[in-house]
Amino acid sequence: MKQKLIDTIAAYEHIIICRHERPDLDAIGSQAGLARLIEINTGKKVHLAGEEEPSLNFLAKMDSITDEAFANALVIVCDTANTGRIDDQRYQDARELFKIDHHPAVDDYAELAWVDTSFSSTSEMIVYWYEHVAAQKDWILDDECARLLYAGIVGDTGRFMHPNTTARTFAAVQLLYERTFDIRRLYSEMYKKSLPLLRLEGELLSSFTLSENGVGVIVLSQKQLRQYEISVNESSAIVHAVANVEGIVAWVTFVELEDGSYRVRLRSKGPVINELAGRFQGGGHPLAAGATAETEEERGQVVAQLEEICAAYQDNPSH
Numbered sequence: 413m414k415q416k417l418i419d420t421i422a423a424y425e426h427i428i429i430c431r432h433e434r435p436d437l438d439a440i441g442s443q444a445g446l447a448r449l450i451e452i453n454t455g456k457k458v459h460l461a462g463e464e465e466p467s468l469n470f471l472a473k474m475d476s477i478t479d480e481a482f483a484n485a486l487v488i489v490c491d492t493a494n495t496g497r498i499d500d501q502r503y504q505d506a507r508e509l510f511k512i513d514h515h516p517a518v519d520d521y522a523e524l525a526w527v528d529t530s531f532s533s534t535s536e537m538i539v540y541w542y543e544h545v546a547a548q549k550d551w552i553l554d555d556e557c558a559r560l561l562y563a564g565i566v567g568d569t570g571r572f573m574h575p576n577t578t579a580r581t582f583a584a585v586q587l588l589y590e591r592t593f594d595i596r597r598l599y600s601e602m603y604k605k606s607l608p609l610l611r612l613e614g615e616l617l618s619s620f621t622l623s624e625n626g627v628g629v630i631v632l633s634q635k636q637l638r639q640y641e642i643s644v645n646e647s648s649a650i651v652h653a654v655a656n657v658e659g660i661v662a663w664v665t666f667v668e669l670e671d672g673s674y675r676v677r678l679r680s681k682g683p684v685i686n687e688l689a690g691r692f693q694g695g696g697h698p699l700a701a702g703a704t705a706e707t708e709e710e711r712g713q714v715v716a717q718l719e720e721i722c723a724a725y726q727d728n729p730s731h
């Protein structure tokens with residue numbers, strides 16, 4: 413598929429790159445990193461699709477794209493497992509689609525797809541792909557490319573602490589480190605926290621519960637979001653706040669949405685939780701997944717099922 417990606421890009425004048433909605437560092441890093449890689453080496457203009465995400469503006473800004481442009485374009489979708497999450501839904505009008513992703517496949521939406529869950533991040537896949545290209549063409553990966561892809565890798569590996577980090581991850585990072593970019597400034601942008609977010613985090617840490625099975629639960633209400641003027645997207649930073657508490661095995665954050673349903677964020681230190689997410693309109697990685705709870709009752713069901721999973725895991729951690 414790596415070769416197919418080279419050939420497909422060569423065949424198109426108009427290229428648009430999409431990624432998932434509510435983007436994270438890897439979504440934007442891989443999207444903008446790949447776009448730049450193509451632009452600087454082919455001279456083609458590559459457009460970035462999707463809603464602007466203010467907290468990630470330091471990486472890249474999105475383009476406004478006409479319907480006509482979509483209809484003539486090769487659309488590459490980065491980092492997105494299911495069609496419902498592709499940001500911009502006009503991807504459906506594309507002349508041809510190419511999917512690049514490291515999530516377990518949910519929808520096979522593109523005939524041309526390079527999906528490999530052994531990569532830490534889509535950004536790491538792009539670096540790996542670049543090395544393949546560079547072996548046959550004199551392509552370069554410049555400093556700005558390196559900054560974007562580095563941010564994506566650091567984001568998805570949790571600063572190289574998640575188990576998705578491999579020797580290949582560090583090989584990719586070595587290549588990026590050989591370029592020059594302001595890493596201190598990048599980190600300060602990536603990990604900056606507003607004062608209201610910090611205060612909200614303090615409140616949530618006080619009400620956080622941890623069960624005997626090692627299940628942590630955080631509930632964030634609409635009222636709190638409004639009081640601290642935090643968006644649902646910004647609240648995702650809170651999911652990491654309890655990761656290091658002693659005795660925690662898996663944890664779940666419920667963020668109440670305006671319609672009374674809950675966005676569910678699941679994290680685990682061992683037991684597989686993406687099957688649970690799948691039962692609640694979600695999915696993701698074995699140890700990091702997302703879902704939706706429509707009601708308070710469903711919220712209770714998520715917790716109860718997570719308790720069961722963790723109880724079984726503590727009895728027999730190899731499963």
Ligand SMILES: [Mn+2]
Binds near residue numbers: 439514534
């Ligand atoms: Mn990713």
